[in-house]
Structure formats: C-alpha cells, structure tokens
Amino acid sequence: MAKRLFLSLLFGLLLLSTPSYAIAQSQSLSEAKQLHEGTKGSAMGKGDNGNDETPGEWFVGETPTNPIPDAPLLLFVPGLNNVAQVFWEDGGLYEAAFEAGYETAFIQLHDAGGASADMWDNGKLLAEKITEISDQFQGKPITIIAYSKGGVDAQAAATYYGAWQYIDRIITLSSPHHGSELADLANSSWAGWLAELLGMRGEGTSAVETGYMEHFRSLTDEETYAYVNDYYTLGGTDWGSVFSSTWFGGMYLSSYGDNDGVVTTVSSRLPKGEEVAIGDWNHTSIRSNRIFPIIQDDVLQGNNPSRDYLIYKEQISKTAKTEQYVHGDALRNNKAEKHLFPIEDAIDKVNIQLYTANPLQRVELIDPNGKVYDDVQVTQQEGGFFAGATGYHIQINQPSAGEWSLKMRSEKKNAYLLHGQYDKAIQKQILSETQDRGSDSKWKTNKKQVKEESIEVHYTIVESGQQIPVVTATSKGLPLLSKEFSQLKKNRSYNITMDINGETISGSPFKRTVVDSVYLSE
Structure with missing residues (x-):
C-alpha cells in the first residue's frame, strides 16, 4: 500500500496536466437492459462488422440490497469482439456480484462498435473511462474483472495510460497473456479465405497472436507501472459440449497443451501475477456465476479455501501433443x-x-x-x-x-x-x-x-x-x-x-x- 501511495504521488507530480474528468455518460443497468432488449444475439460479438454498441459507454449496476461495507467497485471488462452484455446473461457474473452485495459497473470497448481493436486503443479508452467511473464513485477503489482479451486491455490501461492509480487489483478470466494459437490460425494463409468471409480479421485478432503477445510481454513486464496493481489469473481446461465452438477450438489447441477451447492454461498466466486456479471451465463458463465464489473467497476476501473440484497448477496433466x-x-x-x-x-x-x-x-x-x-x-x-x-x-x-x-x-x-x-x-x-x-x-x-x-x-x-x-x-x-x-x-x-x-x-x-x-x- 505504501509503495502504491508513493507511486501515485510521484505520478501526479510527473503529469503535465491533470486528467480530464468528463461528465459521466452512464446508465443504470435496468435502463441499459431496456435500451438493449433484443440484442442478446450480439452478446458473443460478431467479429469485424456486427456489433453496433457505442464504444466508451458504461453502465452502473443496480445498488445491492445488502451492500458489503468498504467493498471495492467491480468493473467488468469484456473481451475480443464482445460487448458488455456478456456479463448480464442469465447465470452471469453480474447476477452473482449483485446478490453478494457488490456495486458494479460495465463498459463497452471499441469491439462493441463493430471492429475489434488492439490493447493500445482499448487500453487508452478504458483508462479514460475509468477516470469518469472513479469520479462518479467518489474515488472508491476499483477491482477490474476482465474476460479474455479484456485482461490484456486492462493491463495496457494500467501500465501505459495511468489507470493504475484508480485500481486496487485486476482479475483476469482466461486472458491470452501470451497470445492464442487460434489467433495465429485465423490469420494464417490457409484460414485467410474463411476469416475474410466471416469478418473475423481485425486488429484485435492480430494483437493476440502469439508472436505479438511475446513482443507485448517483453515491453510490458519490466515497465514501472506494469505490476503496481495486484494481478490474479484464472484459466480453464474444459472444451464445452462435444462439437460446440469451444470444443472445436479445444481440439486444435490440444496440440499446444491444456486449454479452455480458446486460450491455453499456460497463456492464461501472468509472469508476475498470482494464479488463483485452473479449473474445469471452458472459455464461456469461466465468465459465469460459478466463478464468482472463487473470486470472492480467494481474491476479494482472501480466504483461500481448498476445493476438490479445482485443478491447481501442480496438478495440471501433461497432455501429449498431437x-x-x-x-x-x-x-x-x-x-x-x-x-x-x-x-x-x-x-x-x-x-x-x-x-x-x-x-x-x-x-x-x-x-x-x-x-x-x-x-x-x-x-x-x-x-x-x-x-x-x-x-x-x-x-x-x-x-x-x-x-x-x-x-x-x-x-x-x-x-x-x-x-x-x-x-x-x-x-x-x-x-x-x-x-x-x-x-x-x-x-x-x-x-x-x-x-x-x-x-x-x-x-x-x-x-x-x-x-x-x-x-x-x-x-x-x-x-x-x-x-x-x-x-x-x-x-x-x-x-x-x-x-x-x-x-x-x-x-x-x-x-x-x-x-x-x-x-x-x-
């Protein structure tokens, strides 16, 4: 805490001008749900052309009836080609956080507007909006819960755009911190025909190729503000139901080791982060309400209970590569x-x-x-x-x-x-x-x-x-x-x-x- 306070004061002295605190363009979640009725089909994202939300728009969850004293604000950050609605789905993380007594907020990144973006553009936008969110909540500490590529975007926001001073911790759910071999495949010469027709080419996909993420790690891991905030990671080993989207991805990624159908367990880890768990989740279920008790107990409250259904890194099987x-x-x-x-x-x-x-x-x-x-x-x-x-x-x-x-x-x-x-x-x-x-x-x-x-x-x-x-x-x-x-x-x-x-x-x-x-x- 003392280190963070010192860095915060140092950062303030180094700034040539203070951040601009724009009037928050936020909505309550009930208003947002009414506004976005009928758009549930876009919740998974449509690649390079289908989403029509407003980048930078953010929403405030309903005030819980049983608020936890001194609890942080939970800010949910979506992933590649996703929109904020992925957290509002039935059985989603918002429902669990609200019932547990946490105040919540949700944000649309550039991907929500119809074209995927890299971590630099999304990180800058996220950092700008975090200042607005912090202002509206009177400087209350913010815990980011970031899904998939949203975890990479969140680290870019904290490391390069000053957002670290408003954040107490960042929790990443199966984020491709070292890239995804599926992104490599999507941009390969053989898959180019298909990806082009589907509209799945974009800056966001290129940004999470394994080669570019190796470059990002080499730039970021030694940066002054890269790990001022505490990072906690979770990853999965399930591929979902047979012949589902994550199952097909899991088959391909099995050549690279344990994975959740989109991201390998190795890639879900941060060099200087704390791994909370590798569990029996696929890339969709890892953002469901079944994850929240682990986030609450292990991270938000620090109880670290033992669970038989979790597979910790010491127990990960050595998958034979095909x-x-x-x-x-x-x-x-x-x-x-x-x-x-x-x-x-x-x-x-x-x-x-x-x-x-x-x-x-x-x-x-x-x-x-x-x-x-x-x-x-x-x-x-x-x-x-x-x-x-x-x-x-x-x-x-x-x-x-x-x-x-x-x-x-x-x-x-x-x-x-x-x-x-x-x-x-x-x-x-x-x-x-x-x-x-x-x-x-x-x-x-x-x-x-x-x-x-x-x-x-x-x-x-x-x-x-x-x-x-x-x-x-x-x-x-x-x-x-x-x-x-x-x-x-x-x-x-x-x-x-x-x-x-x-x-x-x-x-x-x-x-x-x-x-x-x-x-x-x-």
Whole structure:
C-alpha cells in the first residue's frame, strides 16, 4: 500500500496536466437492459462488422440490497469482439456480484462498435473511462474483472495510460497473456479465405497472436507501472459440449497443451501475477456465476479455501501433443470441389474438422479404398475466432494409409478451412519441438520414423491481418535459411505457415502443418 501511495504521488507530480474528468455518460443497468432488449444475439460479438454498441459507454449496476461495507467497485471488462452484455446473461457474473452485495459497473470497448481493436486503443479508452467511473464513485477503489482479451486491455490501461492509480487489483478470466494459437490460425494463409468471409480479421485478432503477445510481454513486464496493481489469473481446461465452438477450438489447441477451447492454461498466466486456479471451465463458463465464489473467497476476501473440484497448477496433466494438417481455399458456387491429402500408416485416430463460411450442400470424406464417410456431425459456431462458421466433424479410428479425398459442394460464395488432427503413439510421431534454444528452428523431425531426405517444407509468410504473402519459399528439410526472410520489415507482426511433406521410413507419404507467428523488432 505504501509503495502504491508513493507511486501515485510521484505520478501526479510527473503529469503535465491533470486528467480530464468528463461528465459521466452512464446508465443504470435496468435502463441499459431496456435500451438493449433484443440484442442478446450480439452478446458473443460478431467479429469485424456486427456489433453496433457505442464504444466508451458504461453502465452502473443496480445498488445491492445488502451492500458489503468498504467493498471495492467491480468493473467488468469484456473481451475480443464482445460487448458488455456478456456479463448480464442469465447465470452471469453480474447476477452473482449483485446478490453478494457488490456495486458494479460495465463498459463497452471499441469491439462493441463493430471492429475489434488492439490493447493500445482499448487500453487508452478504458483508462479514460475509468477516470469518469472513479469520479462518479467518489474515488472508491476499483477491482477490474476482465474476460479474455479484456485482461490484456486492462493491463495496457494500467501500465501505459495511468489507470493504475484508480485500481486496487485486476482479475483476469482466461486472458491470452501470451497470445492464442487460434489467433495465429485465423490469420494464417490457409484460414485467410474463411476469416475474410466471416469478418473475423481485425486488429484485435492480430494483437493476440502469439508472436505479438511475446513482443507485448517483453515491453510490458519490466515497465514501472506494469505490476503496481495486484494481478490474479484464472484459466480453464474444459472444451464445452462435444462439437460446440469451444470444443472445436479445444481440439486444435490440444496440440499446444491444456486449454479452455480458446486460450491455453499456460497463456492464461501472468509472469508476475498470482494464479488463483485452473479449473474445469471452458472459455464461456469461466465468465459465469460459478466463478464468482472463487473470486470472492480467494481474491476479494482472501480466504483461500481448498476445493476438490479445482485443478491447481501442480496438478495440471501433461497432455501429449498431437500433430495436425491444415488446408483452406475458396469454394466456387454450385461446383463440386475435391481436396486430396495423405494419411500415413501407424495413425491410431484422425479427427477431421471442417469449417465453412456458409453451409455446404454436400460433404463427403473418402478413404483410399473408396469407402465413403458421410456420417458428419454438423454444428453452427456461435463464438470464438470463427464465429458464424458452420462446423463439420468426422472421426475415424485406425484410418487406412494412403490418399484420402474430401468432396464439397456449395451453392453460395464460400470458403473452407480443413483441420486434420492425427493421434499416434508418441514414439511414432513425426514432429516435435526442439528443446535447443540456440537452434534455428523450434521444430525437428523424428529420425527414427521419417526419411529425412524426403522432407520438403513450403513456407508462406503474410503480414498479420493481410492475405497476400510477402514471402513464399521452399526448402529441403528444417529449417529454411534465414536469408530468405531478409525482405521482412522490422517492427511488424508476421504469420508463418509451414507445410511439411515427406515419407515415413516405411515409404508412406505424410503431410503436416505448423502455424506460428513472430514479431520482428529492431
């Protein structure tokens, strides 16, 4: 507390001018709910075009009938492509906070206005509005409860825009503090067709790529005001119901470890924050009322009770990483399209996931022997990085080795993203991450399973958020020589897709895909 008070006084002396305390443009939550009746469908966000709320507008919750003396004001901050309404849903956090006796406030960031924003624009807006909220509540300490990317926005507001002086603590719910590999995928060369049609490209998505968030962490973690406020983090390991949006995301992210369908548990942690819990929550349920007792007991009241249903970091399972194949393209109107790809021998199980911008008239998966798999599970993706897409899923146990084909027909302008996830014994896997930090590549092949001379890698590099490649190159083996990347500009984010072809020791062709991102600094 003394440190915070000293820094607050120091900050005040350094300011050239005091903050502008505009008249708060706030509404009570009952007024807001009346104003926003019929907009519940937008609560999950619609990417780059669907939300029509007013950025910077904020709302005050109803005064609790049993207010807790000296309790902080709880300010709820939404995430990527979200609007404030995500906290008002039945069984949401607002309901739990109100019943527990806390005063509350809610804010619309830039994403609520129809286009996602990075942490800099959202952080600046959030900091400006926090001064108004603090003024209306007579300087009452503010505890931020931030969902998903809102946690990154909140740290930017506190660290770079002076909001730390109004905040006592920040609680983040599955925030991608180290980025999300799903953001990498959404901005990759293969997913570009689909993301563009869905309107899911935007500054917010690019900002939470793993490469850019590594850059943000390198800038932020040593900043003077980065950890003046106490940070508390929560993360999840559930993927939701089978074939739901978070389940599809969970399947993809399983290659990177435990996750909640959008963010890995590793990414939900802050280097200098305190991890409250990793629990059996998906990326949607982690903002529900079931989380509030943990926030209240462990953070707001500091009781730290033990709970059998929580999985603390010491107990997180070491998930075996799977391997994957990714491909995508445009689909022409009323024309049958076919994509061919190999599945090698020794695969125990393959999960085929297909996303399209519009529903398909027909989809079939055909094995090398001509067997047709048309028993496809179909779902509509309501959230995540591919919100609005139609998802198709086929699982095959002990798939035949050889060339498989995926047949699709669409009656509308369309695009698809194919994700094949291959499960096989660890000792028979083809790719693994190298532990050698001095290596030119973070990936290596399994010499006991692969004919190394057969390996060919095609690199496609795009600037984050763009579709046209800035570099395409092919190499024999891993990695590609660094001279191929000399034309890339500094202080930019780039998305890298590596398409890897080769043969196993037994001569069976295979394909793998690695999607990554990097920020090139000076």
